[in-house]
Amino acid sequence: MTALELAAEVRSGQRRAVDVLEEYLTRIDTHEASIHAFNEVTTDLARQQAQAVDDDVQAGRDPGPLAGVPVAFKDNMCTRGIPTTCSSRILENWRPPYDATVVQKVRAAGAITIGKTNLDEFAMGSSTENSAFGPTRNPLDLSRVPGGSSGGSAAAVAAGFAALALGSDTGGSIRQPAAFCGLVGMKPTYGAVSRYGLVAFGSSLDQIGPFAANVADAAALYEVIGGHDPLDSTSIPDLAPTVLDSIDRGVEGLRIGIVRELSGGAGSVEGIRSDVVDRVQAAAVALEAAGATVEEVSVPSTTLGLSAYYLVAPAEASSNLSRYDGVRYGLRVDAATTGEMNAATRTEGFGTEVKRRIMLGTYALSAGYYDAFYGKSLKVRTLMLQEFAAVYQRFDLLLTPTAPTTAFPLGERTADPMTMYVNDVCTIPSNLIGHPAISVPFGVGHDGLPVGVQVLGPALSEALIFRAAATLEAAAEMDR
Amino acid sequence: MIGHEPSLPDDWELVVGLEVHVELATKTKLFCGCANQFSSEPNTNVCPTCLGLPGSLPVLNGQAVAFAMTLGRALGCEVRPSVMARKNYFYPDMAKDFQTTQYDQPTNVDGELRLADGSVVGIERAHIEEDAGKTSHVGGGGRIGDANYSLVDYNRAGVPLVEIVSRPEIRSVEQARAYVSELRNILLAIGVSDARMEEGSLRVDANVSVRPTGSQELRTRCEIKNINSIRSMGRAIEYEAKRHVDLYASGESPHQETRHWDEDGGRTTPGRSKEDAEDYRYFQEPDLVPLVPTAEEVAAIDEQLPMLPAQRRHRLTQLAPNSADAATIVVERGQDDLVVAAVAAGADAERLLTRVQNDLAVDDWTKVDAEGLAALIGMETAGELTATQTKQVLAELVNHGGDPRTIAEALGFEAMSDDALAGLVDGLIADHPDEWNRFVAGDEGERRKMQGFFTGQIMKATQGQADGRAVADLLNGRAG
Numbered sequence: 011m012t013a014l015e016l017a018a019e020v021r022s023g024q025r026r027a028v029d030v031l032e033e034y035l036t037r038i039d040t041h042e043a044s045i046h047a048f049n050e051v052t053t054d055l056a057r058q059q060a061q062a063v064d065d066d067v068q069a070g071r072d073p074g075p076l077a078g079v080p081v082a083f084k085d086n087m088c089t090r091g092i093p094t095t096c097s098s099r100i101l102e103n104w105r106p107p108y109d110a111t112v113v114q115k116v117r118a119a120g121a122i123t124i125g126k127t128n129l130d131e132f133a134m135g136s137s138t139e140n141s142a143f144g145p146t147r148n149p150l151d152l153s154r155v156p157g158g159s160s161g162g163s164a165a166a167v168a169a170g171f172a173a174l175a176l177g178s179d180t181g182g183s184i185r186q187p188a189a190f191c192g193l194v195g196m197k198p199t200y201g202a203v204s205r206y207g208l209v210a211f212g213s214s215l216d217q218i219g220p221f222a223a224n225v226a227d228a229a230a231l232y233e234v235i236g237g238h239d240p241l242d243s244t245s246i247p248d249l250a251p252t253v254l255d256s257i258d259r260g261v262e263g264l265r266i267g268i269v270r271e272l273s274g275g276a277g278s279v280e281g282i283r284s285d286v287v288d289r290v291q292a293a294a295v296a297l298e299a300a301g302a303t304v305e306e307v308s309v310p311s312t313t314l315g316l317s318a319y320y321l322v323a324p325a326e327a328s329s330n331l332s333r334y335d336g337v338r339y340g341l342r343v344d345a346a347t348t349g350e351m352n353a354a355t356r357t358e359g360f361g362t363e364v365k366r367r368i369m370l371g372t373y374a375l376s377a378g379y380y381d382a383f384y385g386k387s388l389k390v391r392t393l394m395l396q397e398f399a400a401v402y403q404r405f406d407l408l409l410t411p412t413a414p415t416t417a418f419p420l421g422e423r424t425a426d427p428m429t430m431y432v433n434d435v436c437t438i439p440s441n442l443i444g445h446p447a448i449s450v451p452f453g454v455g456h457d458g459l460p461v462g463v464q465v466l467g468p469a470l471s472e473a474l475i476f477r478a479a480a481t482l483e484a485a486a487e488m489d490r
Numbered sequence: 491m492i493g494h495e496p497s498l499p500d501d502w503e504l505v506v507g508l509e510v511h512v513e514l515a516t517k518t519k520l521f522c523g524c525a526n527q528f529s530s531e532p533n534t535n536v537c538p539t540c541l542g543l544p545g546s547l548p549v550l551n552g553q554a555v556a557f558a559m560t561l562g563r564a565l566g567c568e569v570r571p572s573v574m575a576r577k578n579y580f581y582p583d584m585a586k587d588f589q590t591t592q593y594d595q596p597t598n599v600d601g602e603l604r605l606a607d608g609s610v611v612g613i614e615r616a617h618i619e620e621d622a623g624k625t626s627h628v629g630g631g632g633r634i635g636d637a638n639y640s641l642v643d644y645n646r647a648g649v650p651l652v653e654i655v656s657r658p659e660i661r662s663v664e665q666a667r668a669y670v671s672e673l674r675n676i677l678l679a680i681g682v683s684d685a686r687m688e689e690g691s692l693r694v695d696a697n698v699s700v701r702p703t704g705s706q707e708l709r710t711r712c713e714i715k716n717i718n719s720i721r722s723m724g725r726a727i728e729y730e731a732k733r734h735v736d737l738y739a740s741g742e743s744p745h746q747e748t749r750h751w752d753e754d755g756g757r758t759t760p761g762r763s764k765e766d767a768e769d770y771r772y773f774q775e776p777d778l779v780p781l782v783p784t785a786e787e788v789a790a791i792d793e794q795l796p797m798l799p800a801q802r803r804h805r806l807t808q809l810a811p812n813s814a815d816a817a818t819i820v821v822e823r824g825q826d827d828l829v830v831a832a833v834a835a836g837a838d839a840e841r842l843l844t845r846v847q848n849d850l851a852v853d854d855w856t857k858v859d860a861e862g863l864a865a866l867i868g869m870e871t872a873g874e875l876t877a878t879q880t881k882q883v884l885a886e887l888v889n890h891g892g893d894p895r896t897i898a899e900a901l902g903f904e905a906m907s908d909d910a911l912a913g914l915v916d917g918l919i920a921d922h923p924d925e926w927n928r929f930v931a932g933d934e935g936e937r938r939k940m941q942g943f944f945t946g947q948i949m950k951a952t953q954g955q956a957d958g959r960a961v962a963d964l965l966n967g968r969a970g
Binding site: 086 | 538541542543544545546547548549550576578580582585586587588640642769771772773776777778779
């Protein structure tokens with residue numbers, strides 16, 4: 011049953027939200043120990059909320075489009091009174107005094123807050139192995155990672171612990187775990203969803219987006235969380251996040267480009283596995299069969315994305331994470347002077363990957379190095395924007411793999427950060443230029459694990475990328 | 491305000507640039523809705539944003555921007571498209587461990603401040619930034635290094651500031667004082683700040699260096715902080731300049747550093763030197779969008795600018811070209827509108843300005859109206875009242891208001907006719923032939939001495955109601 015079907019049954023009084031919730035809580039009880047999707051399951055809160063939804067239905071009030079739907083939140087979104095840890099020791103047990111805008115919106119839509127999900131510490135990673143509270147495992151194969159950094163949210167939906175989940179995507183942190191766990195995951199246009207209450211990693215790149223088991227559910231959750239928020243200055247004014255009503259319109263007549271540099275063939279970045287490339291080709295065939303024209307297109311600057319990203323994101327992170335100094339909240343490790351206390355707190359509170367990125371970012375912004383590093387990465391962003399703008403003169407959408415491989419075994423890449431970073435090569439461009447993108451499962455690789463294909467579109471083309479995703483979803487089901 | 495530090499030897503010239511921080515009198519803080527009122531109970535005017543809680547975001551206060559642009563225009567600056575930037579450094583009262591400020595693209599650039607003495611000091615920039623919280627070091631030595639503990643009040647964190655940076659064009663302590671005083675007058679005139687130095691809503695740092703007189707070089711400067719009054723500023727600048735001269739005289743040179751003014755010790759003490767100065771790693775604030783004021787917005791600000799002190803002084807000196815000093819004082823006291831109106835009502839401008847400067851130095855002159863003042867000055871000009879009588883009537887006007895002619899009559903001031911005065915003078919000459927001889931035949935000194943004698947006698951006889959100048963004229967006339 012989809013989340014939308016479930017909501018329809020709760021709204022119509024066919025099923026009680028409290029009963030739905032207990033089914034989910036039972037599954038969590040049974041399987042969470044082997045998966046570790048959650049940092050916290052908010053059982054009591056969820057039961058109260060479910061009861062309130064049922065009371066509304068009983069009283070003839072509509073609880074909203076997501077009535078009774080259990081939703082998991084990545085543990086970097088502030089939830090009032092509920093620990094929000096970013097899977098970091100430095101924020102262990104920190105309880106925010108306020109809710110993130112998306113948390114408020116999801117609750118206002120009648121959804122149930124089922125818990126806070128595990129992530130790579132401060133969303134820095136691609137496997138959810140960088141959590142201070144232990145890794146999350148892929149429900150499809152417990153020896154493998156769920157992807158990251160929103161691995162807990164992906165695993166929660168894949169394991170049936172939540173009908174929907176929210177993740178945050180700074181360089182692919184929604185789309186790549188969606189691909190690894192066989193889900194739909196979508197990163198909206200920068201500014202389409204409020205970042206208020208999302209603990210910042212790379213402020214100019216971060217966007218919150220939905221995880222769902224199918225395209226329509228993801229679209230429904232996007233509609234709930236999207237739209238202008240006066241508390242986020244980068245939020246797009248007067249945005250109506252309407253995508254569901256056009257989702258079945260197909261791709262007839264659309265011009266779709268396969269990005270050569272991310273297609274695994276000649277002129278492509280290295281490391282994109284051939285069975286993944288095969289699925290992208292199959293997706294292209296499916297789109298053509300549905301009436302789109304598909305051809306290869308070159309976007310050379312995409313090959314620069316990885317380097318630019320690993321300067322921009324750490325630079326912003328180095329500044330965003332300064333506030334974890336032991337003075338006001340979170341961990342404090344006492345020492346003789348304030349400066350020594352700051353250092354001791356941060357030394358003990360941050361994990362290795364977070365420290366690595368703070369140092370990278372600090373270096374990239376330093377006097378004498380700014381122009382060569384941070385400044386140059388800004389130029390790459392401008393160049394990419396120009397190239398993509400030119401490409402979108404000739405194409406409506408672009409098609410790429412979501413990740414170079416399927417889900418990899420735990421521990422395989424933790425020793426070498428570079429092999430981990432390369433994971434993000436296909437997803438990073440959308441973040442650097444602020445465009446929307448979606449990952450849709452499209453069959454499996456030679457290892458039997460799901461492969462995600464990625465549809466990219468220009469700014470505010472959410473309706474279009476959901477249409478293409480729905481077309482691919484239908485084709486994948488036919489295949490099966 | 492008498493400088494008691496020795497001034498510089500003639501062969502050295504003072505070079506000073508001032509950085510003035512001004513708190514804007516907005517209702518709310520720069521990036522959140524908290525009250526801009528830091529005298530409240532500590533940590534009561536705070537929220538997630540000004541406490542820098544994880545996930546919080548800034549929203550720029552439109553009133554603060556309008557105030558900043560108004561100040562920019564009042565200083566003759568160009569108001570330009572601008573961006574906010576992050577200045578990264580660790581300090582407990584900086585809630586985010588970065589200050590949101592402006593760096594390479596400030597809102598206001600290239601203005602000037604026209605001082606009362608006619609000199610002009612260039613303004614490099616006037617940019618928008620946020621204030622920090624306030625730290626109190628408790629116990630021990632009471633300083634950050636040796637206190638038992640420290641308390642931070644974040645009520646002031648996020649209060650909007652404008653920092654006005656002058657060019658290094660100030661050449662004397664007097665000019666520095668005049669600069670701050672004029673800036674303060676402008677701030678009060680346009681109503682963007684209460685500009686109280688003693689309460690910290692106007693704070694001055696001085697960049698001080700010296701150079702051989704006649705040279706155009708800019709030598710190593712030291713930035714003096716912790717200046718709490720205009721008087722301290724003068725002392726600090728003099729001390730620091732002398733220190734530089736002494737260093738050069740002994741074959742040494744000052745180091746570029748921040749120094750603190752020690753009010754009790756009357757000296758500056760070293761702070762951070764440039765070698766261990768922090769690298770602030772400035773970069774554009776990704777959580778805020780650029781400010782792009784339109785030509786219409788700037789024009790609207792210009793239209794609403796009130797008359798500024800320089801314009802007010804000019805208005806007076808147009809009326810009374812010989813009373814420039816009086817004009818400055820009268821404008822500073824806010825009495826220029828009254829003076830202009832009294833001139834329009836027929837008062838002699840020069841005489842009026844002198845009278846107001848000397849005899850209207852009171853806090854409350856609201857009972858004095860332009861017509862009454864003009865009538866009074868008219869009576870003095872016509873010789874119906876002596877200077878002393880005029881002062882007495884004016885004092886009565888200040889205290890009770892009313893018609894000056896009625897007051898003069900009530901006080902028994904009868905107009906002393908020229909004939910009556912001449913009679914008195916002639917009688918006196920006849921009574922004192924020796925003194926008269928000495929007046930007529932004596933040298934300059936003797937003549938002045940005897941004029942004093944005769945005038946004194948006349949004043950005694952008339953109980954001070956004679957006009958001293960008229961007496962002198964009569965004596966000179968009689969002497970031939």
